[in-house]
Amino acid sequence: MLVNPTRGYHWSDAETRALLTIWGEHDVQTALDGNFRNSHVYRDVAGRLGDMGYDRTPDQCRVRVKSLKRQYFQAKKASKKNGHFAKIFRFYKDMERILSSRSSAGLDAHDMDGMGAEGDETLDGTEEDGESVDQPHESDVDAAGECSNMEYPVKIEYPPYPIPVTVGSCSNAPDVPAKQSEEQTSTMPSSSGSRRHKKRFANLSLEKLMEKFLEQSLEAEENFYRLEEQRLQAEDLRRETEHTREMHMLQMLGQMFAGLSTPTVTSSTAPQSTRNSKTAPSVTHARPYGGSQSLQTSQVDYANPSPPAAPVIERTYSLGGGAHRSMDILPLVKNIIPPLTSKKHKGQDGRIGVIGGCQEYTGAPYFAAISALKIGADLSHVFCTKDAATVIKSYSPELIVHPVLDRPNAVEEIEKWLPRLHCLVVGPGLGREDKLLNNAKEVIEKSKSRGIPIVIDADGLWLVSKEPSVIQGYQRAILTPNFMEFTRLYEAMHHQALDSTDLRVTVQQLSIALGNVTLLLKGEEDIITDGNQVLTCSQEGSGRRCGGQGDLLSGSLGVFSHWAFSSSLNATEGMNPTLVAAFGASSLTRQCNNQAFHKYGRATTTTDMIQEICAAFMKLFET
Numbered sequence: 001m002l003v004n005p006t007r008g009y010h011w012s013d014a015e016t017r018a019l020l021t022i023w024g025e026h027d028v029q030t031a032l033d034g035n036f037r038n039s040h041v042y043r044d045v046a047g048r049l050g051d052m053g054y055d056r057t058p059d060q061c062r063v064r065v066k067s068l069k070r071q072y073f074q075a076k077k078a079s080k081k082n083g084h085f086a087k088i089f090r091f092y093k094d095m096e097r098i099l100s101s102r103s104s105a106g107l108d109a110h111d112m113d114g115m116g117a118e119g120d121e122t123l124d125g126t127e128e129d130g131e132s133v134d135q136p137h138e139s140d141v142d143a144a145g146e147c148s149n150m151e152y153p154v155k156i157e158y159p160p161y162p163i164p165v166t167v168g169s170c171s172n173a174p175d176v177p178a179k180q181s182e183e184q185t186s187t188m189p190s191s192s193g194s195r196r197h198k199k200r201f202a203n204l205s206l207e208k209l210m211e212k213f214l215e216q217s218l219e220a221e222e223n224f225y226r227l228e229e230q231r232l233q234a235e236d237l238r239r240e241t242e243h244t245r246e247m248h249m250l251q252m253l254g255q256m257f258a259g260l261s262t263p264t265v266t267s268s269t270a271p272q273s274t275r276n277s278k279t280a281p282s283v284t285h286a287r288p289y290g291g292s293q294s295l296q297t298s299q300v301d302y303a304n305p306s307p308p309a310a311p312v313i314e315r316t317y318s319l320g321g322g323a324h325r326s327m328d329i330l331p332l333v334k335n336i337i338p339p340l341t342s343k344k345h346k347g348q349d350g351r352i353g354v355i356g357g358c359q360e361y362t363g364a365p366y367f368a369a370i371s372a373l374k375i376g377a378d379l380s381h382v383f384c385t386k387d388a389a390t391v392i393k394s395y396s397p398e399l400i401v402h403p404v405l406d407r408p409n410a411v412e413e414i415e416k417w418l419p420r421l422h423c424l425v426v427g428p429g430l431g432r433e434d435k436l437l438n439n440a441k442e443v444i445e446k447s448k449s450r451g452i453p454i455v456i457d458a459d460g461l462w463l464v465s466k467e468p469s470v471i472q473g474y475q476r477a478i479l480t481p482n483f484m485e486f487t488r489l490y491e492a493m494h495h496q497a498l499d500s501t502d503l504r505v506t507v508q509q510l511s512i513a514l515g516n517v518t519l520l521l522k523g524e525e526d527i528i529t530d531g532n533q534v535l536t537c538s539q540e541g542s543g544r545r546c547g548g549q550g551d552l553l554s555g556s557l558g559v560f561s562h563w564a565f566s567s568s569l570n571a572t573e574g575m576n577p578t579l580v581a582a583f584g585a586s587s588l589t590r591q592c593n594n595q596a597f598h599k600y601g602r603a604t605t606t607t608d609m610i611q612e613i614c615a616a617f618m619k620l621f622e623t
């Protein structure tokens with residue numbers, strides 16, 4: 001169940017306990033120890049928290065753990081003085097258990113020694129150097145006062161002078177009247193002054209003091225998390241801006257190269273201009289690349305398809321033929337493939353959901369979901385109708401099958417799983433019943449609001465051709481039409497018959513009309529575009545076209561998409577992750593087809609191709 005659908009700065013006790021349970025696990029502690037960079041570990045922690053229904057970013061987890069460690073050490077230090085402070089930090093025992101077993105395991109003996117190895121956050125806040133047990137400085141213990149969440153009023157040895165309180169910072173202290181506090185902030189108390197203040201404190205009841213102290217502690221902690229949240233948001237914005245800037249640079253570079261070589265679009269636009277004189281093509285206008293594209297789609301005249309507004313930066317990659325520029329992009333696909341290490345837990349390399357499977361079609365969702373697993377996803381879910389579920393389960397015990405798609409509360413049922421999914425594949429074997437299409441549509445909307453990458457295939461494309469707005473402008477979507485599906489989509493968007501003279505151009509036009517959604521048109525050569533760049537994949541396949549090959553493609557694309565979106569900009573060398581993912585899935589599917597055909601010839605089926613996934617994957621990406 002989704003306990004915390006919004007990411008607020010406030011952590012509930014239950015959420016904090018869940019975090020501590022995960023963070024305290026041996027594999028997490030081992031992974032944190034000795035790792036200079038730990039962002040991947042906190043990604044994992046956030047993922048596991050997601051599995052428990054709590055939606056938190058890795059950064060939020062890291063900051064929370066850091067704060068808990070600080071509070072723990074403050075409480076521990078104070079308890080040495082009066083023996084009671086352990087009681088005022090609610091999570092003391094949990095922390096004590098984790099940190100003591102950590103030090104007894106010798107994981108961080110050096111950290112326990114002192115502050116020298118303290119793992120402070122770096123300036124950009126995204127990484128923390130090798131995790132340490134953050135023991136606070138002496139002064140922190142007294143002044144920072146982060147021992148929040150006091151449960152019991154206990155006797156506290158206050159310093160002989162009031163501690164200044166700064167609202168909005170992380171520091172806390174027993175409450176004193178504001179004016180008095182101001183006075184004291186500037187000067188250290190003289191001995192006579194301290195006597196006077198002692199007397200004043202003596203007049204206040206201990207409970208009252210404790211109450212005030214608690215209130216201020218909580219307020220300061222909330223302020224701290226509010227500020228931290230703002231910092232993280234600013235950081236996200238900075239990264240996005242940086243990404244857009246890099247994309248613009250690439251676009252400019254592309255234009256420079258296009259100016260040097262013959263633009264591929266020019267030749268293809270000629271027949272179009274004779275067909276429709278109103279839309280005489282021009283390939284000279286620059287078009288910015290990136291997130292703002294979706295805003296521009298409202299200006300697109302779908303009835304009169306305009307030519308691509310930017311010159312096509314075409315990169316043709318073919319392993320089979322003589323062109324070896326494929327070597328340019330295969331490394332990018334290799335870059336996004338996560339390494340298999342013993343530090344990982346189940347789920348990290350991909351939790352994929354397939355929406356599809358009805359009475360008629362049980363094979364398609366099975367092919368998609370099992371392909372996702374065999375490519376390297378850890379968990380593969382199928383959300384199908386009740387009568388399809390038993391059949392699909394009987395094909396494979398490895399799939400997690402939910403018989404919910406035709407329930408009245410189908411959307412609610414599927415939405416519960418969305419926080420745990422890395423990518424959604426919508427359409428294989430979905431059928432065209434209105435009720436099911438409507439449910440799929442609502443699930444797409446929910447997934448979009450969560451930023452989940454979505455692959456749309458088969459009947460999912462039927463839905464898009466009826467209601468393009470369902471996916472328009474969502475640039476984490478990839479549509480994988482075959483020729484028929486492409487024609488339907490094109491005609492729905494442009495309200496005129498498809499001219500297939502130059503498919504590269506028409507695919508690009510459709511992508512632009514859809515708000516730069518990435519398209520992968522399957523065929524003799526697969527054409528992949530996000531409206532800005534066009535890739536073609538002509539990896540050698542075979543002449544065998546049995547049903548289900550497209551499902552292998554969409555299932556594997558689900559996994560590649562997750563990997564591509566979780567990779568750094570460096571890994572994809574600034575290329576749109578959807579393009580890298582689509583190229584990976586396309587080459588793999590064709591390679592499977594080729595290998596299976598060598599063994600079975602005309603008798604090749606999709607099941608034979610799925611058997612080839614392991615060898616094809618190794619051949620393409622692991623050599």
Ligand SMILES: NC(=O)C1=CN([C@@H]2O[C@H](COP(=O)(O)OP(=O)(O)OC[C@H]3O[C@@H](n4cnc5c(N)ncnc54)[C@H](O)[C@@H]3O)[C@@H](O)[C@H]2O)[C@@H](O)CC1
Pocket residue numbers: 360361362363364365427428429430431458459482483484485547548550551
């Ligand atoms: N074993 C299974 O359960 C399978 C189920 N499938 C499902 O079947 C449903 C309908 O899929 P369809 O693909 O039949 O969709 P459509 O009902 O839209 O049919 C498309 C038609 O176009 C034809 N076609 C394909 N490429 C063409 C080309 N280049 N030129 C001319 N004609 C072309 C095909 O022969 C097919 O008859 C989907 O839900 C799909 O997922 C398919 O995935 C195949 C396997």
Ligand SMILES: Nc1ncnc2c1ncn2[C@@H]1O[C@H](COP(=O)(O)OP(=O)(O)OP(=O)(O)O)[C@@H](O)[C@H]1O
Pocket residue numbers: 458481482483522523524525526541542543545546547548549550551552553586589590
């Ligand atoms: N003429 C061709 N030559 C080589 N490979 C092809 C050819 N046509 C399609 N393919 C490859 O076959 C795979 C599936 O494409 P296909 O057109 O069969 O999809 P589909 O019709 O949607 O499949 P499905 O039967 O699953 O619905 C793609 O990877 C594509 O690259």
